[in-house]
Amino acid sequence: MNSLTNRKKVLESKKMNFWERIYLPAILHGLSITMKHFFKKKTTIYYPEQKREFSENFRGLHSLKRDENGAERCTACGLCALSCPAEAITMTAAERKPGEEHLYREEKYASVYEINMLRCIFCGFCEEACPKAAIFLDGDIAKAGYKRDEFIFGKDKLVEPIVK
Amino acid sequence: MDIAFIIEKLILISAILAISLVIAMYTTLAERKFAGFFQDRVGPNRAGPWGLLQPLADGVKLFTKEEIIPTHAGTFLFVLGPSLSMFTACITTAVIPWGQDLFLFGRNISLQVADINVGVLYVFGVVSLGVYGVMIGGWASNNKFSLLAAVRSASQNISYEIAMGLSIIALLMMTGTLSLREISEQQSGMNWNIFYQPLGFLIFMICSFAETNRTPFDLPECETELVGGHHTEYSSMKLGFYLFAEYINMFVSSAIMASLYFGGYNYPGMHLISNPNVAALIGVAAFFTKILLFIFFFIWVRWTVPRFRYDQLMKLGWKVLIPLAIINIALTGAGILFFGK
Numbered sequence: 001m002n003s004l005t006n007r008k009k010v011l012e013s014k015k016m017n018f019w020e021r022i023y024l025p026a027i028l029h030g031l032s033i034t035m036k037h038f039f040k041k042k043t044t045i046y047y048p049e050q051k052r053e054f055s056e057n058f059r060g061l062h063s064l065k066r067d068e069n070g071a072e073r074c075t076a077c078g079l080c081a082l083s084c085p086a087e088a089i090t091m092t093a094a095e096r097k098p099g100e101e102h103l104y105r106e107e108k109y110a111s112v113y114e115i116n117m118l119r120c121i122f123c124g125f126c127e128e129a130c131p132k133a134a135i136f137l138d139g140d141i142a143k144a145g146y147k148r149d150e151f152i153f154g155k156d157k158l159v160e161p162i163v164k
Numbered sequence: 165m166d167i168a169f170i171i172e173k174l175i176l177i178s179a180i181l182a183i184s185l186v187i188a189m190y191t192t193l194a195e196r197k198f199a200g201f202f203q204d205r206v207g208p209n210r211a212g213p214w215g216l217l218q219p220l221a222d223g224v225k226l227f228t229k230e231e232i233i234p235t236h237a238g239t240f241l242f243v244l245g246p247s248l249s250m251f252t253a254c255i256t257t258a259v260i261p262w263g264q265d266l267f268l269f270g271r272n273i274s275l276q277v278a279d280i281n282v283g284v285l286y287v288f289g290v291v292s293l294g295v296y297g298v299m300i301g302g303w304a305s306n307n308k309f310s311l312l313a314a315v316r317s318a319s320q321n322i323s324y325e326i327a328m329g330l331s332i333i334a335l336l337m338m339t340g341t342l343s344l345r346e347i348s349e350q351q352s353g354m355n356w357n358i359f360y361q362p363l364g365f366l367i368f369m370i371c372s373f374a375e376t377n378r379t380p381f382d383l384p385e386c387e388t389e390l391v392g393g394h395h396t397e398y399s400s401m402k403l404g405f406y407l408f409a410e411y412i413n414m415f416v417s418s419a420i421m422a423s424l425y426f427g428g429y430n431y432p433g434m435h436l437i438s439n440p441n442v443a444a445l446i447g448v449a450a451f452f453t454k455i456l457l458f459i460f461f462f463i464w465v466r467w468t469v470p471r472f473r474y475d476q477l478m479k480l481g482w483k484v485l486i487p488l489a490i491i492n493i494a495l496t497g498a499g500i501l502f503f504g505k
Contacts (some may be wrong), residue, residue, distance in 0.1 A: 027469060034202045034468040044206045 060120045061139030062115055067105050071161060073134035076110035080126035080135055085095040088119035089126060106132070113158060117142050119149040168271065170371040177277055180255040180257050187459075188411035189219040195411075195463050202467040226404035236398050238304040245301025246398065246405035252294040253412035259283040261345045263429045263448035266441055275448065276345060283344035285334060287420055291375055297409065298377075298384055302394035313393035316474065317384035320374055323481035326379075328371035329366045330489030334496040335424060336372070344420075348428030351461045353435070358428040360499075365425045367485055374481070377410060379466040383474060414484050418458035419451075424476045 002008075019025065045052050054060070065073050076093035094111035096104045103109075122142075126135050145151055193215065200207025235240055236260040239410070248444045263275040280286055295318055302314025338360060339347050353358055358365050374381040385393030392398075422428060429447035437443040472480065 030468045031464060034464065038198070038201045040204055042201075042204055042206050044204075046206075046209075091229055 008128070010059050010118060033105075057129075059124045059137040060141055061117075062120075062126070062135055062137050062138050062153070062158055064113065064155065065134050065136060066160060066162065069102065069105075070162045071101070071103055071105040072109060073105055073132045074110050074113065075106035075108050075132055075134070077108075077131065079131065080127040081124040083129035084120075085125060086119045086121045087117045088121075090114050090116075113155050115158065117153055118148065172271070172273055173241075173277065176273075176275070177258075180262070180277065181254060184254065184257055184412055184415055185231070186306050187415050187455075188408055191411045191414060191438065191459055191463075192222065192407070193218050195223050195466070198460070198463045199467050200489035202464075206260050218244055223404070225496075226401050229400040229413060231336060231400040231402070234306060236306040237397060238306070239302050241304035243402070245297050245299075245304055245394075246402040246409070248299075248300060249294065249297025249409040250405045250412070252290050252297060253409040253416065254286055254418045256290045256413075257419070259286050259344055259425060261348050261428060264444040266444050268441070275444070279343060280358075282342045284336070284342045284347075284424075287344075288329065288332075291297075292321065294375075294409075295411065296393045297406075301398070301406070305394070305397035307397050308397050309390040309392075310394050313384040313386075313396075316392060317387075318375065320377075320381065320481075323478060324374035324485070326373040327367055327481060327489045328375065330486065331367035331371065331492060332424075334364045334440075334489070334493045335361055336502060337493070337496050342421055344428075348430065351427040352430050354427070354430075354432045356425065356430070358425045361492075361496070363424065363488065364496070365421075365494065368425070369421060370485060372421060372478075373465070374477075376413040376417050376462075378462055380469040380472050381477060382471060383457070383477060386471060398476070414459055414462050415455065418455045419461070421458055422451060422454035424488060426440045 019105060042071050067073050074092050081087075081089040081091060090111040090112075091110045091114070095108050096109055105145065113154075120142075124137050127137050190434065190462060197207035199205075208218045211217040211221045230341040234241055258277040259280055261279070266273045266275065299314045302310040302312075302317070305311070335347075335357060336342065337448075338357070339350055341350075371426070373379075377384050383393075384390075385395065387393075390396070395403050398406060399502065407471040429444075429445060429451040431450040434443055477488065
């Protein structure tokens with residue numbers, strides 16, 4: 001019976017002839033193939049020493065940015081936490097005291113800013129939501145760790161160092 | 165039986181044991197390294213330069229692992245299994261002639277632990293004992309998978325030993341001796357048995373793959389069906405013994421193949437070297453080169469050929485190899501009759 005699409009292919013299963021049935025030629029052919037691979041250039045990237053280049057839009061670890069004067073841009077508006085689908089971001093806001101203008105750009109800042117890297121899915125929504133251009137996912141790939149609390153990144157790990 | 169003789173043999177035995185253990189150790193590394201190369205990877209390269217300390221790291225790891233003996237396992241047999249496996253793997257080296265005699269300190273030192281006149285039979289006996297390690301271990305584990313592996317291993321070894329023995333008979337018809345030393349001596353220069361017995365060698369080699377439980381015949385430890393096979397319940401160094409015994413077996417069967425079919429310690433141009441000691445030492449080196457090439461071949465095949473299905477294994481053993489071996493005997497007999505070897 002013809003199939004409706006007429007695209008059916010009937011596979012032939014030919015009986016193997018004697019030469020094929022003794023398998024040895026096929027095994028020798030296989031051996032020659034593996035031998036070719038033996039001398040091929042290896043594609044391995046020796047990871048900790050060599051690193052593969054990230055693409056332009058690669059999303060890695062977060063960093064909290066500073067402005068041109070070295071003051072933290074984040075104003076603890078909470079939009080990143082709100083946009084976060086994994087609910088990985090928590091923060092506590094605080095008011096800037098007089099004399100701290102060089103530390104924080106706005107009058108309100110995040111005294112605690114934590115991202116749980118075990119929850120984070122690196123979607124980049126926080127980056128998109130941020131009105132102050134304070135958070136970017138431009139870091140390295142997330143590190144491994146032995147304990148769960150090593151993965152809760154506070155401001156000590158997130159805020160980018162002051163460039164002199 | 166003087167004291168020098170005992171010392172000489174003790175040194176020889178320790179040296180051979182040490183060499184076979186070191187070779188087995190580094191075969192584990194070579195296996196992983198070459199597996200990497202065959203798959204376009206680089207293999208282990210972290211422990212030491214080019215990963216050369218990897219076997220040591222593996223050993224330390226295995227020694228420090230927790231030793232688990234399952235509650236329902238027969239403790240005595242459970243321990244006996246890997247020990248027997250290791251023991252039988254090690255004692256086969258006793259009859260292999262590693263080289264010609266050395267003349268040192270006015271003595272004629274034979275590079276063979278025991279030149280017994282039934283060398284080939286001894287090897288066969290010990291190799292068939294080797295399966296007991298797997299069988300006892302698999303049975304004592306009290307685990308269905310282990311038991312299945314043990315049964316498989318036993319039937320596989322029985323089936324392939326027949327073909328192996330038959331392929332050897334053709335060789336013995338030519339050489340007229342069972343002593344491995346005499347067989348080696350007869351192949352001096354390039355007069356290797358492989359040129360007279362290509363079919364016999366092929367059968368023998370396939371069977372030794374089966375006897376050492378290497379791929380494509382590694383059904384006893386078939387991960388996809390039997391978890392870990394006979395060593396499913398084993399941990400720590402008892403597991404290490406099983407794995408190690410396999411590599412020693414590989415070394416031993418390479419040595420036997422080299423000495424039976426590839427001229428043993430003989431190499432072309434041997435008679436040209438006047439100093440017998442130098443000639444003998446080059447012979448030892450030639451023998452080890454042949455062994456290492458065979459080990460490489462074992463590894464090469466492992467990363468090329470997929471595993472047989474169990475019925476295919478049995479079919480190959482009983483319906484192909486045994487008839488072929490018998491035909492080989494007939495051909496050899498005819499050859500001896502018409503050409504007088």
